[in-house]
Every structure is written in C-alpha cells, then in structure tokens.
Amino acid sequence: xxxxxxxxLLQAIPVFLGTTFLIYFMVFSMPGNPVLALFGDKTPxxxxxxxVTAQYNLxxxxxxxxxxxxxxxxxxxLGVTFSGREVSDILARAFPITLKLVLMAVVIExxxxxxxxxxxxxxxxxxxxxANLITALVLSSVPPFVALFxxxxxxxxxxxxxxxxxxxxxxxxxxxLPAIVIALTIYVIGMRLMRGSVxxxxxxxYVRTAAAKGLSRRRIIPVHIARNSLIPxxxxxxxxxxxxxxxxxxxxxxxxxxxxxxxxFDAIRLQENATVVSFVTILTLMYVTMNILVDLLYAxxxxxxxxx
Amino acid sequence: xxxxxxxxxxxxxxxxxxxxxxxxxxxxxxxxxSGGTGGTTDGTAIISTNxxxxxxxxxxxxxxxxxxxxxxxxxxxxxxxxxxEGTPHNEVxxxxxxxxxxxxxxxxxxxxxxxxxxxxxxxxxxxxxxWGADLANADVSLNSYFFEPIEGFxxxxxxxxxSGLEVVDDLTFTVTLNQQxxxxxLSLGYxxxxxxxxxxxxxxxxxxxxxxxxxxxxxEDPADWQHDVQIELATNPDYAGERVAxxxxxxxxxxxxxxxAYADLLAGNVDVIDGIPDSAFxxxxxxxxxxxxxxxxxxxxxxxxxxxxxxxxxxxxxLRRQALSxxxxxxxxxxxxxxxxxxxxxxxxSPVISGWSDxxxxxxxxxxxxxxxxELWAEADAINPWTGTFRIGYNADGGHQGWxxxxxxxxxxxxxxxxxxxxxxxxxxxxxxxxxxSIDSAFRTGWQADYPSLFNFLGPLYGTGAGSNxxxxxxxxxxxxxKEGSAMTDTEEANATFQEAQEILFEELPAIPLWxxxxxxxxxxxxxxxxxxxxxxxxxxxxxxx
Numbered sequence: 001x002x003x004x005x006x007x008x009l010l011q012a013i014p015v016f017l018g019t020t021f022l023i024y025f026m027v028f029s030m031p032g033n034p035v036l037a038l039f040g041d042k043t044p045x046x047x048x049x050x051x052v053t054a055q056y057n058l059x060x061x062x063x064x065x066x067x068x069x070x071x072x073x074x075x076x077x078l079g080v081t082f083s084g085r086e087v088s089d090i091l092a093r094a095f096p097i098t099l100k101l102v103l104m105a106v107v108i109e110x111x112x113x114x115x116x117x118x119x120x121x122x123x124x125x126x127x128x129x130x131a132n133l134i135t136a137l138v139l140s141s142v143p144p145f146v147a148l149f150x151x152x153x154x155x156x157x158x159x160x161x162x163x164x165x166x167x168x169x170x171x172x173x174x175x176x177l178p179a180i181v182i183a184l185t186i187y188v189i190g191m192r193l194m195r196g197s198v199x200x201x202x203x204x205x206y207v208r209t210a211a212a213k214g215l216s217r218r219r220i221i222p223v224h225i226a227r228n229s230l231i232p233x234x235x236x237x238x239x240x241x242x243x244x245x246x247x248x249x250x251x252x253x254x255x256x257x258x259x260x261x262x263x264x265f266d267a268i269r270l271q272e273n274a275t276v277v278s279f280v281t282i283l284t285l286m287y288v289t290m291n292i293l294v295d296l297l298y299a300x301x302x303x304x305x306x307x308x
Numbered sequence: 309x310x311x312x313x314x315x316x317x318x319x320x321x322x323x324x325x326x327x328x329x330x331x332x333x334x335x336x337x338x339x340x341x342s343g344g345t346g347g348t349t350d351g352t353a354i355i356s357t358n359x360x361x362x363x364x365x366x367x368x369x370x371x372x373x374x375x376x377x378x379x380x381x382x383x384x385x386x387x388x389x390x391x392x393e394g395t396p397h398n399e400v401x402x403x404x405x406x407x408x409x410x411x412x413x414x415x416x417x418x419x420x421x422x423x424x425x426x427x428x429x430x431x432x433x434x435x436x437x438x439w440g441a442d443l444a445n446a447d448v449s450l451n452s453y454f455f456e457p458i459e460g461f462x463x464x465x466x467x468x469x470x471s472g473l474e475v476v477d478d479l480t481f482t483v484t485l486n487q488q489x490x491x492x493x494l495s496l497g498y499x500x501x502x503x504x505x506x507x508x509x510x511x512x513x514x515x516x517x518x519x520x521x522x523x524x525x526x527x528e529d530p531a532d533w534q535h536d537v538q539i540e541l542a543t544n545p546d547y548a549g550e551r552v553a554x555x556x557x558x559x560x561x562x563x564x565x566x567x568x569a570y571a572d573l574l575a576g577n578v579d580v581i582d583g584i585p586d587s588a589f590x591x592x593x594x595x596x597x598x599x600x601x602x603x604x605x606x607x608x609x610x611x612x613x614x615x616x617x618x619x620x621x622x623x624x625x626x627l628r629r630q631a632l633s634x635x636x637x638x639x640x641x642x643x644x645x646x647x648x649x650x651x652x653x654x655x656x657x658s659p660v661i662s663g664w665s666d667x668x669x670x671x672x673x674x675x676x677x678x679x680x681x682x683e684l685w686a687e688a689d690a691i692n693p694w695t696g697t698f699r700i701g702y703n704a705d706g707g708h709q710g711w712x713x714x715x716x717x718x719x720x721x722x723x724x725x726x727x728x729x730x731x732x733x734x735x736x737x738x739x740x741x742x743x744x745x746s747i748d749s750a751f752r753t754g755w756q757a758d759y760p761s762l763f764n765f766l767g768p769l770y771g772t773g774a775g776s777n778x779x780x781x782x783x784x785x786x787x788x789x790x791k792e793g794s795a796m797t798d799t800e801e802a803n804a805t806f807q808e809a810q811e812i813l814f815e816e817l818p819a820i821p822l823w824x825x826x827x828x829x830x831x832x833x834x835x836x837x838x839x840x841x842x843x844x845x846x847x848x849x850x851x852x853x854x
Contacts, residue, residue: 035736
C-alpha cells in the first residue's frame with residue numbers, strides 16, 4: 001500500500017509541472033504587453049511603461065520568467081498584486097470559502113447519485129427508474145449558469161427563501177442554494193454509474209451466495225450491493241470535482257461568493273497575469289490532490305487495485 | 309482618467325437640480341458647520357452600494373480605476389470639489405488666484421485636519437504631488453501624468469521635488485506651470501491632487517492598506533475593509549467641509565459581476581448601484597420605474613483612422629473620413645445594439661460638460677446621410693480610386709463586437725465597399741499595436757474626462773504630440789486655438805475658443821465621433837436624494853435612508 005501511495009504521489013509531479021507550464025505559456029505568450037491594459041485608452045509614457053513592465057519581469061524572455069515563477073512558487077512566494085497584497089494572503093482568505101461550497105455540492109451530489117441510483121438499480125425498468133432518468137437528463141441538460149440565474153431569481157428574489165447573494169455572509173446556509181443547484185446539474189452521471197453497478201451486483205455470485213445463506217434483503221442491499229457499487233461513483237466524483245472547480249468562477253460570480261472563483265475573475269478583469277497564473281496553479285494543485293485522494297480511497301475500497 | 313469595468317458616467321438632469329434645491333437644508337448650507345453625522349439619524353443609516361476591490365493601493369495618485377477611485381474620493385478632500393453638475397467649489401482651498409494663468413497662489417482654509425489629528429497644511433499638498441509626479445514612483449503612481457503641466461515635471465529622470473511647487477507658509481503655496489492653462493484650478497478636484505498626511509510617507513505600503521484622509525468618510529478600523537468582500541466607511545466627525553454626510557456611513561460591496569449587484573438591488577439588499585448589466589438593459593427601466601437612471605456621461609466613444617493608412621492622407625483622406633462618418637446610422641445603432649444606453653454624439657466632448665454644444669458648425673457630418681456619403685466617397689475616388697477593405701480594430705474581450713459589426717454594415721450599405729471588423733483577443737494586445745503604431749486599420753478609441761472641462765476632451769487627444777493622440781493628428785491652427793483658449797481666464801470666452809477648435813476637428817475628423825456612453829444605474833425605495841454626479845458616481849454623502 002505504501003509503495004502504491006508513493007508511486008501515485010510521484011506521478012503527480014510531472015502532471016503539475018506540465019500544467020503550470022501550459023498555463024503560464026498560454027497567459028504570457030500572448031502578443032502585446034498586458035501592462036498597457038492597466039492604463040485603459042490612455043497611453044502611458046515610455047518611462048512609466050518600462051518601469052511597470054520591469055517590475056513584473058515581463059521584459060525578460062519567457063523561459064526566464066517561468067523559472068523565476070517556479071522558483072518563487074517553491075519558496076512559497078506567489079507574488080504581489082498591483083494593489084500590494086500578497087497573493088498567498090488572498091488565497092488563504094478565499095480558499096476556505098470555495099472549499100465550503102465545493103464540499104457541499106459534492107456531498108449533495110453523492111447523496112443524490114447513490115440514493116437515486118440504488119432505487120433505480122433495484123427497480124430496473126420500472127416507473128421510478130424511468131422517472132429518475134428523465135428528471136436527471138432534463139436537469140443535466142440545463143447549462144449551470146442558466147440554472148443558477150433561474151434559482152437566484154425565483155428562490156432568492158421572488159420567494160426570499162435564500163439569500164440572493166452571499167457577499168460577506170459566507171455561511172453554510174447562505175451557500176446552500178448554489179450548492180444544491182450545482183449538484184442537481186451534475187448528479188446524472190454518478191446516478192447512472194450507481195444504477196449500472198447495482199444491476200450488475202444483483203446478479204453477481206457473492207450476492208447470490210449471500211441470498212442462498214438466507215440473509216435478508218435488508219442486509220444484502222446495504223452491505224453487499226451498495227458498498228461495492230460505490231467505487232465507480234467515487235471515481236466519478238473526482239472528475240466532477242474538477243468540473244466544479246472549473247465552474248466556480250461562474251457560480252461565485254452569479255452569487256457573489258468571495259472565493260477563489262471571484263478573485264480569479266477580478267484578476268482576469270484587471271489583467272493581473274501573475275495573479276491569474278498563481279490562482280490557476282492552486283486550482284490545478286487541488287485537482288491533482290483530489291485525484292490522488294480518490295485513487296487512494298479506491299485502493300482502500302478495492303484491495304485488487306493496490307497490486308496492479 | 310478613471311477606467312472601470314462598469315460603464316458609467318452621468319449628467320445631472322433637471323430632476324437632480326430640484327433634489328439639490330430641496331435638500332439644501334440649514335445644516336449643510338452653513339459652511340462653518342464642522343462635520344459629524346449629518347441629519348437625523350441614530351447611527352444606523354448605512355448606505356450600501358456596489359463597487360469592486362481596489363486594483364491599486366489606496367493612495368490617491370495611484371488609483372486610476374473606478375473600484376479604488378470611489379473609495380479614495382470618499383476618504384479624501386481636495387482643494388476643490390465638483391458638485392453634481394461638475395461646477396467646481398473651493399473645499400480645502402480658501403482661494404486659488406493667478407495674474408497670468410501660469411503661476412497660481414493657493415491659500416488653504418484653517419481648521420482642516422486628517423483623521424489622525426494632524427492639520428492639513430500646504431506641505432501636505434506639495435509633498436503628495438511631488439511623490440505622485442516622481443518618475444521613481446511611476447510603477448505605483450499611475451496618475452503621474454496629471455502633474456505634467458507643473459514646471460519641473462520630467463518623464464526622463466526622477467525629480468523628487470518639482471521646481472514649480474513652493475511652500476510659502478503653513479497655509480499658502482504656489483504652483484508654477486510650464487505654460488498658461490487657465491483651467492488648471494478646475495482640474496484640482498481630481499483625486500491625484502488630494503493631500504497626504506505626514507504619516508503616509510513613513511510607510512506608504514502600509515498607508516495604502518490603511519489610509520488616513522480628510523474626507524467625508526473614513527476607514528475607522530483596517531478590519532472594516534474585508535478584502536474582495538466589502539469595505540465599510542464611517543462618517544468622519546472631523547470633516548470640515550460643506551459636503552456633510554446625510555447618512556451614517558457607506559458600505560461598498562465588491563461584486564465580480566454587475567448581474568449579482570442588480571439581483572441584490574431587486575431584492576432590496578443594496579441601496580444604490582451605478583451600473584446595470586447588459587442583460588437587464590431591456591427591462592431595468594420597467595423593473596425600477598422612476599428609480600432607474602440612464603443619462604449621458606462624460607465618456608466619449610469614437611474610432612480613429614490614422615493618416616498613415618493608404619487612402620487616408622490629405623484631401624482624399626478628409627473626404628473619405630467625412631463619407632464614413634455620414635455612412636453610419638448612429639441613432640439606429642444606439643437604439644438597437646445599446647438599447648438606448650448610449651447617446652449619439654454631436655461633438656467631440658460630452659453633454660455633461662459645461663460649454664458643450666450640439667450645433668457647432670460642421671457637426672452635420674455626424675448625421676446619417678448615405679447619399680451625401682456616397683457622393684463624398686466618389687469625390688475621393690476621383691483623386692485616387694479606392695482599393696482594399698476598410699477595417700475597424702477593437703479588443704474582443706470588451707464587448708465591442710456588436711457595435712463594430714453594426715457600424716461596418718452601415719458603411720457597407722451606404723458606400724458599397726468591402727468592410728469588416730478587426731478583432732484583437734485582448735485589450736493589452738490591442739493597445740500595444742495602437743501604441744507602437746503597428747496597427748494597420750482604423751481602431752476604436754474612447755475617452756472619459758478626468759475633470760469637467762472641454763479642454764480635457766481636446767488637448768490630450770488631438771494636440772500635436774499629446775500623450776493619447778493615437779492617430780498622430782497634427783494641426784497648427786488647432787494647437788494655436790487650444791493654446792489661446794487655455795490662456796483665457798473667462799470661461800465663456802475660453803469655451804467659445806474651444807468650440808472654434810472643434811470646427812477644425814469636424815473638417816478633418818482625427819477621430820470619428822460615435823456616441824456618448826450613458827451611466828445606467830438605479831436605487832431601491834429604501835433611499836432618497838440619489839443624484840449621480842458628472843462623472844457617473846452617485847453623490848453618496850447626499851443620500852438619505854428612509
């Protein structure tokens with residue numbers, strides 16, 4: 001098991017280096033000087049332009065910039081924004097809020113996927129199964145930003161059941177609505193996976209054996225069917241976690257949640273490339289970490305994985 | 309120039325003047341009243357509004373975008389302030405006098421203090437300006453160009469103390485300019501000219517996070533500024549000016565998107581917003597009724613055709629520019645594309661600026677007249693037949709594609725030539741090509757006034773060699789008129805001269821005027837006395853809570 005963990009961690013290093021390089025390349029290889037955007041439709045004097053460009057190492061060759069950035073990254077220095085704030089401080093403040101939101105969404109998604117998938121799988125082809133499928137397909141075909149706007153308008157503004165925006169009030173309760181909406185738009189895949197595994201498990205030999213031993217359905221379903229069917233659902237959660245991270249900018253923008261997504265949005269708006277790269281790097285790190293966690297969990301759940 | 313993501317700007321309408329008249333109650337008409345919580349409240353009348361996390365430290369000369377500008381304007385008071393109509397009034401200044409429009413003597417009022425208790429003296433202004441102008445600070449002080457007119461300013465070397473600034477005594481200093489500029493006092497209400505307390509220079513970095521000002525509001529505790537979330541400002545009891553707050557404070561909530569601010573306004577969670585999202589342009593006036601705001605602002609939009617392009621120099625170029633201008637149906641585009649949130653241009657400035665006129669001789673070139681346009685184009689063809697495709701460059705990340713396509717179609721239909729948009733992926737790239745003159749097409753240009761004067765829309769953009777003269781326009785006659793107008797102390801006369809200068813612009817069209825941006829905004833029924841000022845921001849101190 002230890003060997004497996006070490007191997008998995010080592011594999012993450014090239015993934016991390018590759019992604020940061022790509023991000024950095026995409027952001028900084030664009031033609032034109034982003035510093036000019038700071039001045040809007042005005043033209044700064046050459047001396048000012050030079051000063052600001054040099055301050056952000058933008059006058060150095062691309063590879064030099066990238067290595068400077070990596071060097072700083074490993075010494076924990078993520079750089080400073082135009083307003084003189086440490087990027088690491090911004091992250092430390094925004095990160096917990098985003099994590100809260102994503103965790104809530106993931107938990108809700110898991111519950112929906114597991115419960116509905118189990119019901120569907122046990123009653124394959126029945127009315128409930130079909131109703132589940134249709135509902136999930138309809139929900140998942142709505143683009144998340146549309147669903148979020150609609151929920152905000154009807155549940156927030158019209159009915160007043162939930163705060164319209166989060167802002168300074170980033171409590172679990174205030175973020176419940178966006179978390180539910182996100183979960184509703186992504187649970188379909190998890191549910192179908194659960195359903196498929198449950199159907200498969202019902203005809204598996206160990207389940208037949210358990211039934212032959214005279215165990216009741218009430219014991220067989222949770223212990224033998226559901227637990228073993230969780231594996232593909234959990235794997236899928238890692239993938240949906242990635243989608244959530246990517247979508248956090250949209251969600252946080254609409255509900256004005258002051259997490260990573262909103263800060264990233266601001267940084268993009270102000271063309272603070274160094275900040276953008278740092279944020280995206282952190283998001284990449286989260287994504288890679290999550291994948292590792294799921295793989296490890298997988299190994300815990302299914303002993304066969306460890307020895308592959 | 310304050311640049312912002314939020315479309316903004318505003319002229320004050322008759323209704324606003326009525327409001328002004330109505331709220332000129334006794335407690336703010338008496339200039340000797342020193343601040344304190346104005347009005348009738350019990351400390352709970354906090355006005356909430358939209359904003360964004362400042363992009364720069366909260367040092368006045370470092371703030372060049374609306375997010376920080378809004379906060380800096382609340383925290384500091386300058387020599388003069390502008391009322392809703394953009395008329396300047398002395399604030400910290402007792403008087404600003406000059407004999408020759410080149411050397412100004414500034415006398416300060418007594419009794420002004422910063423919130424740390426130190427008095428506001430002449431050296432506080434001089435030190436702040438010298439710091440802001442010094443090339444050594446150019447990477448922070450993005451507004452340094454404001455100090456360019458002052459004698460001793462340099463773009464080449466670091467000058468810690470400009471020769472044109474001299475402290476005479478505690479309450480007096482003189483400013484000497486490089487050349488005559490009668491409207492210089494008018495520019496002194498801009499944030500770059502605010503004073504800084506001595507404590508600022510002990511640690512400017514710390515000051516930028518926890519500013520100490522002399523304005524209507526103050527940051528009572530650094531913890532009231534929750535980064536990326538909101539900032540809460542309390543009224544400043546030591547504020548010594550006339551603009552006494554009629555409320556107990558200001559909460560500026562930072563929104564990443566205007567849609568979220570608008571949703572909060574509909575739900576009654578925010579009192580005033582000064583930007584309506586594009587998605588609500590069609591409905592906001594019916595949603596908000598008479599609490600919707602949509603008026604012209606001090607923002608001028610145009611596109612520029614540099615004379616270095618083929619077919620656009622000399623007489624041929626003038627004819628073609630006029631033809632292109634008449635080929636565009638501005639009325640229809642502002643209605644259809646912008647749903648009435650833009651106002652078709654009738655000059656090179658803005659209707660919110662005093663001295664603006666929509667009947668300058670030559671301005672008929674801005675009217676849609678496809679027949680005349682085709683005639684002029686044919687005249688130009690007689691000089692040198694047209695070849696190629698007419699293109700307008702723009703940045704694709706700024707929501708410009710809609711109007712560019714509409715303008716291009718207008719031109720195609722009127723003149724029967726090939727035309728297309730020329731998009732650049734990012735603003736940075738677009739401005740790089742405009743700045744290094746490598747762009748090989750016409751391109752979009754825009755200007756938001758720094759201070760309410762006609763000159764500010766003309767000199768920096770079309771004066772020979774001026775900083776933002778992206779089309780390299782040069783006209784000796786125009787330069788002479790600008791200089792003449794700048795030296796006049798009589799505003800009426802100066803404005804007449806600037807109008808004369810605009811007649812030349814209408815003949816030669818160094819930029820083709822399109823429209824003025826409007827400010828769009830709205831407020832909830834929780835507040836009254838909401839007036840948007842000349843440069844698009846609500847006058848927060850006047851707002852009362854019901």
